[in-house]
Amino acid sequence: MRIDAHQHFWLMRNRKGQWPPPDLADIHRDFMPRDLEPTLRSCGIGGTVLVQSLPTLDDTDFMLELADQHSFILGVVGWVDLKSSDASADIARLAAHPKLKSLRPMLQDIPDPDWIDDPHLDPAIAAMKEADLRFDALVMPQHLRALTAFAKRHPDLSIVIDHGAKPRIATGEIRQWRESMAGLATLPNVHCKLSGLLTEAGERRDAASIMPYAGTLLELFGPERLIWGSDWPVLRLAGDYGDWFAMCQTLVPVSHHDMVFGANASRFYKLDVSHHEQEA
Numbered sequence: 001m002r003i004d005a006h007q008h009f010w011l012m013r014n015r016k017g018q019w020p021p022p023d024l025a026d027i028h029r030d031f032m033p034r035d036l037e038p039t040l041r042s043c044g045i046g047g048t049v050l051v052q053s054l055p056t057l058d059d060t061d062f063m064l065e066l067a068d069q070h071s072f073i074l075g076v077v078g079w080v081d082l083k084s085s086d087a088s089a090d091i092a093r094l095a096a097h098p099k100l101k102s103l104r105p106m107l108q109d110i111p112d113p114d115w116i117d118d119p120h121l122d123p124a125i126a127a128m129k130e131a132d133l134r135f136d137a138l139v140m141p142q143h144l145r146a147l148t149a150f151a152k153r154h155p156d157l158s159i160v161i162d163h164g165a166k167p168r169i170a171t172g173e174i175r176q177w178r179e180s181m182a183g184l185a186t187l188p189n190v191h192c193k194l195s196g197l198l199t200e201a202g203e204r205r206d207a208a209s210i211m212p213y214a215g216t217l218l219e220l221f222g223p224e225r226l227i228w229g230s231d232w233p234v235l236r237l238a239g240d241y242g243d244w245f246a247m248c249q250t251l252v253p254v255s256h257h258d259m260v261f262g263a264n265a266s267r268f269y270k271l272d273v274s275h276h277e278q279e280a
Contacts, residue, residue, distance in 0.1 A: 002262050003045065003046065003047050005049045005193060008031065008050070008053045009063070014059070027233050027236055027237060033072075035233075047073070048073055049077060049265060050063050052076075052078050055079050055105075055109075060080075060100075064094070074099070074272065075100075077101065078102070078103055079103060080105075081105075082105055083121060087123065091127040095131035101270065102134035102136050102160075103128060103134075108166070114146040115146070116137075116143070125154055128157065134160065139161065148184055155187070157189060158189055160191040162229075164213060164214075164217050165192075166196060169197060169201040169209065170204060191221065191226070192225060193226075194214060194218075194228045194260065195230065196229075196231040196234070198235060210251065214248070218256070223259045226259075228261045
């Protein structure tokens with residue numbers, strides 16, 4: 001099965017004062033399952049992982065309700081305030097839902113780049129491990145040092161780096177990003193998503209410009225720890241779903257397609273794909 005391991009849904013009425021702003025007209029509207037399902041069918045994608053886009057428990061509950069209503073949503077990446085005194089209880093409550101697979105603090109929006117490298121998170125991380133949850137790291141290059149320390153402190157926590165840590169493709173910077181990612185890739189509990197690169201590319205959105213970054217991720221993490229995602233509808237700011245999927249299929253050798261475009265997501269998030277395979 002082909003799986004999109006990173007997409008979002010939202011209702012603008014739930015996002016007052018929150019991103020996206022009105023000037024991002026392509027994504028400043030509601031996006032719900034009916035908007036994505038035709039595209040999934042046309043691309044031959046059988047299931048998705050729905051990822052949080054607001055730092056609220058209400059947003060996670062909203063996503064889990066959608067997962068109850070739409071079988072193609074195989075898993076949900078939610079949000080909990082990991083430094084809250086209620087974090088462990090919140091995690092236990094949400095994890096009672098079988099489709100909650102991971103949690104994602106919005107590290108890119110937290111002013112302190114070292115926020116994640118803090119022992120105060122340990123009780124929440126222990127609760128995540130107890131619930132067999134994964135950790136999605138929404139980071140940028142400046143967060144990679146702290147993320148490396150966090151990943152080393154929790155070697156039994158499965159971590160995936162969203163969007164390749166958002167390399168600065170638009171300016172062509174690659175060396176420092178590559179060095180930091182190479183250190184993370186040596187840790188066997190760390191995976192990475194081949195997603196979100198187009199929106200970091202500025203005017204350099206062609207395959208030749210994306211290839212050095214996608215190729216670096218494939219080289220460092222190997223075909224066993226690289227997971228494809230669309231980042232739809234944010235992707236709409238930079239390109240078309242089908243075009244991004246097709247580009248990635250050319251960037252990844254055909255021999256690795258089954259892993260990168262499906263099997264790795266299923267294994268990492270422990271997705272239940274049996275029902276869908278029977279339908280197919």
